[in-house]
Amino acid sequence: MSSIAILGAGRVGTSLARAALAAGDDVTVAASGDPARIRLIVEMLAPGARAATAAEAVDGADLVVLAVPMHEFRTVDPAILAGRVVIDLMNQWEPVDGPLPELDAAEDGSSTIVQRHFTGTRLVKTLNQLGYHELEEDARAAGHQRRRALGVAGDDAEAVAVVSAFVDRIGFDPVPVGPLAAGAALQPGGPVFGVFHDAESLAAAVERVAA
Numbered sequence: 001m002s003s004i005a006i007l008g009a010g011r012v013g014t015s016l017a018r019a020a021l022a023a024g025d026d027v028t029v030a031a032s033g034d035p036a037r038i039r040l041i042v043e044m045l046a047p048g049a050r051a052a053t054a055a056e057a058v059d060g061a062d063l064v065v066l067a068v069p070m071h072e073f074r075t076v077d078p079a080i081l082a083g084r085v086v087i088d089l090m091n092q093w094e095p096v097d098g099p100l101p102e103l104d105a106a107e108d109g110s111s112t113i114v115q116r117h118f119t120g121t122r123l124v125k126t127l128n129q130l131g132y133h134e135l136e137e138d139a140r141a142a143g144h145q146r147r148r149a150l151g152v153a154g155d156d157a158e159a160v161a162v163v164s165a166f167v168d169r170i171g172f173d174p175v176p177v178g179p180l181a182a183g184a185a186l187q188p189g190g191p192v193f194g195v196f197h198d199a200e201s202l203a204a205a206v207e208r209v210a211a
């Protein structure tokens with residue numbers, strides 16, 4: 001069993017909490033403020049998970065997930081994530097986030113900008129490619145013929161391995177696609193975002209973009 005801290009108690013945060021609980025993980029969820037505000041939500045939507053402050057949730061966690069709106073990622077204190085393995089599943093979504101010119105201009109993908117804020121964090125991009133409801137709808141046991149694949153991008157090989165094991169545990173085939181900058185191929189507008197790929201077709205789609 002691993003302990004998973006999810007920062008963000010919204011659509012993705014609570015869906016992922018359920019998926020991690022179903023996989024046998026210990027799950028703590030935090031929003032931006034007092035955990036009392038989300039206690040009932042967490043109890044209802046992810047029974048078995050605990051509500052905590054972000055700092056409490058992250059303390060001692062094996063894996064942290066950043067599930068906050070992209071335009072709010074800088075409200076998360078980078079000090080609490082230093083040295084941690086962290087999944088960045090955030091997407092810049094203009095109707096929600098508004099224009100974010102710095103991210104629009106980031107040829108190496110939004111995660112490289114996020115990484116600059118979280119100095120010393122072992123950031124891995126994944127889980128951004130599917131809708132929150134698909135986390136449960138599309139999850140399949142390992143070896144299933146119709147198992148969906150998710151790209152995993154990161155600079156730290158050990159962090160990529162930890163995150164890949166988590167992706168596998170919650171029902172998807174992890175496909176390492178290269179360094180964090182390769183996460184650009186996983187973003188909205190790319191060949192992977194919102195598309196049902198198996199492992200082979202995902203790797204081929206990312207390769208075509210890189211060529």
Ligand SMILES: NC(=O)c1ccc[n+]([C@@H]2O[C@H](COP(=O)([O-])OP(=O)(O)OC[C@H]3O[C@@H](n4cnc5c(N)ncnc54)[C@H](OP(=O)(O)O)[C@@H]3O)[C@@H](O)[C@H]2O)c1
Pocket residue numbers: 007008009010011012013030031032033054066067068069070072075076077089090091092093127128129130131132133
């Ligand atoms: N929705 C999807 O299907 C989907 C799929 C893949 C990826 N994503 C990405 O996942 C992220 C979250 O999306 P969502 O749809 O789940 O958003 P959401 O429903 O609006 O939830 C956002 C959550 O983030 C929390 N939050 C904001 N600032 C925080 C902070 N500093 N520390 C901890 N929690 C904080 C909010 O809590 P407060 O109420 O306290 O502010 C809220 O619980 C976005 O970047 C989105 O692009 C979404």
